[in-house]
Amino acid sequence: MIQPIIGNIDFIESLRGKKATFMLALSNTKTANIAGITQAGIPGMIHLTPTLDSEFVCTGEVRSLDNIAETPKGVPTPALITRGIHLLAPYGRVELLDLGLELKPKVKYFKIHDFNIEPSKSIAKGANINAQELFQKGVNFGQSYECKDEYIILAESVPSGTTTAMATAIGLKHKGKEYFSSSFKDVPNDIRENTLKLSLSHIGEKDDIFEVLSKVSDNMLIFNAGFILGLNNKIPLVLAGGTQMASVLLIVDRILKLMGGTMETSNLALCTTKWVAQDEQSDIKALLELLRFDINAYYADFDFSLSEHPALKLYDEGEAKEGVGAGGALMYGFLNGVSKEAITKEVENFLK
Amino acid sequence: MIQPIIGNIDFIESLRGKKATFMLALSNTKTANIAGITQAGIPGMIHLTPTLDSEFVCTGEVRSLDNIAETPKGVPTPALITRGIHLLAPYGRVELLDLGLELKPKVKYFKIHDFNIEPSKSIAKGANINAQELFQKGVNFGQSYECKDEYIILAESVPSGTTTAMATAIGLKHKGKEYFSSSFKDVPNDIRENTLKLSLSHIGEKDDIFEVLSKVSDNMLIFNAGFILGLNNKIPLVLAGGTQMASVLLIVDRILKLMGGTMETSNLALCTTKWVAQDEQSDIKALLELLRFDINAYYADFDFSLSEHPALKLYDEGEAKEGVGAGGALMYGFLNGVSKEAITKEVENFLK
Numbered sequence: 001m002i003q004p005i006i007g008n009i010d011f012i013e014s015l016r017g018k019k020a021t022f023m024l025a026l027s028n029t030k031t032a033n034i035a036g037i038t039q040a041g042i043p044g045m046i047h048l049t050p051t052l053d054s055e056f057v058c059t060g061e062v063r064s065l066d067n068i069a070e071t072p073k074g075v076p077t078p079a080l081i082t083r084g085i086h087l088l089a090p091y092g093r094v095e096l097l098d099l100g101l102e103l104k105p106k107v108k109y110f111k112i113h114d115f116n117i118e119p120s121k122s123i124a125k126g127a128n129i130n131a132q133e134l135f136q137k138g139v140n141f142g143q144s145y146e147c148k149d150e151y152i153i154l155a156e157s158v159p160s161g162t163t164t165a166m167a168t169a170i171g172l173k174h175k176g177k178e179y180f181s182s183s184f185k186d187v188p189n190d191i192r193e194n195t196l197k198l199s200l201s202h203i204g205e206k207d208d209i210f211e212v213l214s215k216v217s218d219n220m221l222i223f224n225a226g227f228i229l230g231l232n233n234k235i236p237l238v239l240a241g242g243t244q245m246a247s248v249l250l251i252v253d254r255i256l257k258l259m260g261g262t263m264e265t266s267n268l269a270l271c272t273t274k275w276v277a278q279d280e281q282s283d284i285k286a287l288l289e290l291l292r293f294d295i296n297a298y299y300a301d302f303d304f305s306l307s308e309h310p311a312l313k314l315y316d317e318g319e320a321k322e323g324v325g326a327g328g329a330l331m332y333g334f335l336n337g338v339s340k341e342a343i344t345k346e347v348e349n350f351l352k
Numbered sequence: 353m354i355q356p357i358i359g360n361i362d363f364i365e366s367l368r369g370k371k372a373t374f375m376l377a378l379s380n381t382k383t384a385n386i387a388g389i390t391q392a393g394i395p396g397m398i399h400l401t402p403t404l405d406s407e408f409v410c411t412g413e414v415r416s417l418d419n420i421a422e423t424p425k426g427v428p429t430p431a432l433i434t435r436g437i438h439l440l441a442p443y444g445r446v447e448l449l450d451l452g453l454e455l456k457p458k459v460k461y462f463k464i465h466d467f468n469i470e471p472s473k474s475i476a477k478g479a480n481i482n483a484q485e486l487f488q489k490g491v492n493f494g495q496s497y498e499c500k501d502e503y504i505i506l507a508e509s510v511p512s513g514t515t516t517a518m519a520t521a522i523g524l525k526h527k528g529k530e531y532f533s534s535s536f537k538d539v540p541n542d543i544r545e546n547t548l549k550l551s552l553s554h555i556g557e558k559d560d561i562f563e564v565l566s567k568v569s570d571n572m573l574i575f576n577a578g579f580i581l582g583l584n585n586k587i588p589l590v591l592a593g594g595t596q597m598a599s600v601l602l603i604v605d606r607i608l609k610l611m612g613g614t615m616e617t618s619n620l621a622l623c624t625t626k627w628v629a630q631d632e633q634s635d636i637k638a639l640l641e642l643l644r645f646d647i648n649a650y651y652a653d654f655d656f657s658l659s660e661h662p663a664l665k666l667y668d669e670g671e672a673k674e675g676v677g678a679g680g681a682l683m684y685g686f687l688n689g690v691s692k693e694a695i696t697k698e699v700e701n702f703l704k
Contacts, residue, residue, distance in 0.1 A: 008411075013412070014445075337441050
């Protein structure tokens with residue numbers, strides 16, 4: 001039910017039966033306001049998506065708007081999957097990382113790590129992030145973080161995050177622009193292409209890594225690169241995401257290169273959905289093969305073939321694909337004895 | 353679904369819903385090379401059985417050979433049951449004890465406790481074990497072991513282990529040769545009888561316990577006797593096995609007698625399969641009644657009556673019976689809400 005993309009099954013099998021902290025990194029970038037660049041949310045309300053996603057994962061309710069985030073085509077947020085797994089095989093706890101939200105989630109009792117970070121600007125105009133300070137905040141958090149469960153699943157909700165992920169990788173002079181995914185089935189290449197061009201046009205020849213990141217990236221990517229380095233392999237960490245999490249690793253790769261350093265990555269893995277792993281318009285495997293360190297990567301072999309619900313069938317047709325850690329959540333379900341049938345039913349229940 | 357053999361149900365009921373560490377003790381004895389003495393494996397490859405069993409329990413894959421261990425009659429290893437439970441109601445973790453393997457399991461990320469122990473020789477020629485040192489290693493391990501779950505299930509995979517278990521009990525002057533089980537339905541009594549005679553012929557009149565054990569026993573039996581004494585009742589321990597685990601207890605019994613000591617055994621139990629508990633050619637209950645300390649013993653009331661698969665029906669006809677902790681695994685499944693139907697399906701899936 002869990003398939004390797006790179007590496008073998010042992011890392012993830014060694015986590016079978018263990019409890020994880022589900023950590024959800026939330027951020028807004030004004031890039032999402034570019035018309036048509038993302039479908040991760042309700043038009044005009046897209047900035048609310050991470051807030052609503054996190055409310056729903058924590059409580060089963062959305063509070064900052066009347067409805068759960070869904071695309072104009074009616075594809076419901078992958079938060080439904082993440083929440084569904086939490087009902088069937090609960091995470092040890094859910095913690096939120098506020099990495100620059102327009103609106104804080106209306107939840108009590110849940111740990112919200114606050115780092116005093118502002119939403120970032122549109123990469124089309126230069127994102128204007130203090131990248132070095134943000135990265136350092138990630139490192140500090142990783143160094144000081146004490147996990148109360150046996151491992152961490154790190155997920156994200158960042159509208160237009162695949163675009164900033166792509167700009168980040170290209171800005172850092174990685175190959176493979178064509179390897180990047182989008183929440184759209186028919187990726188709006190013109191809009192992305194323009195945004196990307198505008199974004200990269202701000203980079204100066206002599207810009208260092210952090211100067212580049214400050215212009216073309218987003219908070220989630222930069223902070224989590226620091227978090228991984230700060231955590232320093234001390235506890236198993238599963239990056240729950242697709243090309244965005246791959247981009248986090250591409251930042252780590254460039255920083256290690258800069259420092260002439262290496263990093264032990266035996267406790268680090270990425271896990272995504274089948275929709276990303278088998279996406280014909282992106283190539284997560286190729287992205288991960290750009291890294292100069294070893295990493296295990298997996299996908300959860302789940303789809304909605306057991307469902308008749310039209311909104312869920314859209315996932316199997318290539319819409320939405322990933323987000324809110326859906327792939328890592330599915331993995332967690334499988335590692336804790338939950339069946340495809342049970343997950344399908346649970347997600348369908350939310351749509352009744 | 354769990355039935356007492358000795359004692360009442362309270363001990364095992366008190367473990368309902370709790371996570372266990374599944375600890376798999378692996379060892380080779382050259383006794384297994386005696387033609388026809390065991391069917392626990394592929395002829396000529398029998399020494400690989402514990403290696404393959406442990407690979408399969410950990411990862412769902414066999415790596416040191418193309419196929420999973422099965423008998424010449426096609427009875428698949430009970431590791432299928434142990435792994436099946438892990439998929440349905442995962443153990444907290446799987447840990448391996450290398451108590452003298454010809455070939456180390458090809459698994460990463462799983463804890464393999466290595467004690468620098470060599471495979472033992474055939475008991476027909478004197479097993480040539482440094483029994484006292486081995487026992488001491490077990491004691492030390494028990495004293496220092498810190499369980500990360502709420503209890504331990506201790507299982508074994510030792511081809512020809514029922515023969516060495518029998519020789520051990522007789523060598524230590526316990527009654528009840530006829531109480532011992534075998535992985536065969538039609539126990540090859542001639543071969544066993546000869547091996548037993550040869551084995552016992554090496555014992556001298558003045559041999560002490562450890563001298564006897566060094567000649568007629570196997571590493572698993574001796575080490576685990578030490579482990580139980582070293583653990584000293586500090587955490588619940590379920591011995592997952594049949595007559596072999598009973599033989600471990602018979603060693604403990606003799607050592608306590610020698611020391612004039614007693615042991616608190618309120619946290620110690622044995623759990624086996626229905627196939628062993630109801631075996632007409634052995635008597636686990638009688639074996640346990642030889643002990644001078646109290647112990648709870650159980651069997652998991654599971655059979656393959658819901659399956660049509662011919663290889664699995666052989667279990668119900670008395671082949672294989674136990675091993676790789678199948679009885680304890682089934683108990684764990686029942687204690688964690690798994691049904692007979694679900695287990696049957698899961699095991700059948702492996703054979704597709």
